[in-house]
Amino acid sequence: LCAGMTLAARLDEALAFANEIIEVAERLDDPAYRVLGYRQLATIQFYTGQNRDALASLQRGAAHRDRQRQRALSYRFGWDQGLAILSFEVLVRTSMGLLDSAARLRGQALTEISAHGHATTIPSATFCVRTWPQLALGELSHLERDSTELARFCTEKKIEQIRLLASVHQIYAQAMRQPVAANIAALRTALDAVKKSGGNTGNSILLSNLAEAVLASGDPDGAEAALRDGFAFVAQSGERYWLADLHRLSGQVALRRREPNRSCAESCFLQAMEVARTQEARLLELRAAIDLGRLWQGTRAKDDIRALIAPILGQIEGGETAPDIRNARALLAELV
Numbered sequence: 001l002c003a004g005m006t007l008a009a010r011l012d013e014a015l016a017f018a019n020e021i022i023e024v025a026e027r028l029d030d031p032a033y034r035v036l037g038y039r040q041l042a043t044i045q046f047y048t049g050q051n052r053d054a055l056a057s058l059q060r061g062a063a064h065r066d067r068q069r070q071r072a073l074s075y076r077f078g079w080d081q082g083l084a085i086l087s088f089e090v091l092v093r094t095s096m097g098l099l100d101s102a103a104r105l106r107g108q109a110l111t112e113i114s115a116h117g118h119a120t121t122i123p124s125a126t127f128c129v130r131t132w133p134q135l136a137l138g139e140l141s142h143l144e145r146d147s148t149e150l151a152r153f154c155t156e157k158k159i160e161q162i163r164l165l166a167s168v169h170q171i172y173a174q175a176m177r178q179p180v181a182a183n184i185a186a187l188r189t190a191l192d193a194v195k196k197s198g199g200n201t202g203n204s205i206l207l208s209n210l211a212e213a214v215l216a217s218g219d220p221d222g223a224e225a226a227l228r229d230g231f232a233f234v235a236q237s238g239e240r241y242w243l244a245d246l247h248r249l250s251g252q253v254a255l256r257r258r259e260p261n262r263s264c265a266e267s268c269f270l271q272a273m274e275v276a277r278t279q280e281a282r283l284l285e286l287r288a289a290i291d292l293g294r295l296w297q298g299t300r301a302k303d304d305i306r307a308l309i310a311p312i313l314g315q316i317e318g319g320e321t322a323p324d325i326r327n328a329r330a331l332l333a334e335l336v
Helices: 002-007 011-028 031-047 051-062 067-077 081-095 099-114 121-137 140-157 160-177 181-196 203-216 220-237 243-255 262-279 282-296 302-315 323-334
Strands: none
Touching: 002 011, 002 031, 011 031, 031 051, 031 067, 031 081, 051 081, 067 081, 081 099, 081 121, 081 282, 099 121, 121 140, 121 160, 121 203, 140 160, 160 181, 160 203, 181 203, 203 220, 203 243, 220 243, 243 262, 243 282, 262 282, 282 302, 282 323, 302 323
16 A cells, blocks of 8 residues: 555555555564665655665664565565665665765666576566666766666566656656657656656656656746646655756756746745755755756856855765866856
């Protein structure tokens, strides 16, 4: 019930079930169900933008993780919940800008995945520790390559839900590389397939990706329509973890109009930063700050832009090769 409500993006109902699992697990003093309960709770907290709480829940669950004894439960719960704990910590740490520790955990998870024999655990964990972080970080060439490989594996093993998501990611990366009408149409078709499957969780980032690709194709009206759908989904579901980037992209739409609205764009970028700050989503906060800093160039003092970017960059742990980090450092270099 908890997993079903989560997948359907009925997050309030899912939260109630997660808390019930934890309550029973604590009463029975059952470590396997503690792992399951805290993983479910952390997943919901992550999607609702509560990164710090999600990290704490994952760490509480990890304390009861036993790789050998609990691996057999993969067949009961759909995928290995101990590995799921590790995998979701990669996502949360990536969101919080703890990129070096996320990379270390990703390496540990990939080692465990390579030795795992459970058919649905392998793609579920791979999606969480490899392709989804590539999407969040904007590593689109890697995303296109690895999502294609993941979709192929899922096709062979008949694992439909991850195949659908991997296909969306692959087509999105392709559409950003070549934002032509055929690729945009293919992305819309892939998104429709995900929606028809009943898997609604994550729709806010998928609609954000669609808006970004449509905007890259030169269609601000189409991008705005996708963003409206994204904001409506957030309001209905409570899935706030990608809300900051919906605001940021709204600012980009305002700048891509025939008559750019700089004031509207500035307001959107500031709102994106505020949302991200309250969530400790440092990666999205930095991304919005870079857009705002570039908007300010030529109209604000260099020290203002430096004071905007540098403190956020200082809170991010490592990740020197990540596109957002490189973009931030490039902008700061321009201010010298």
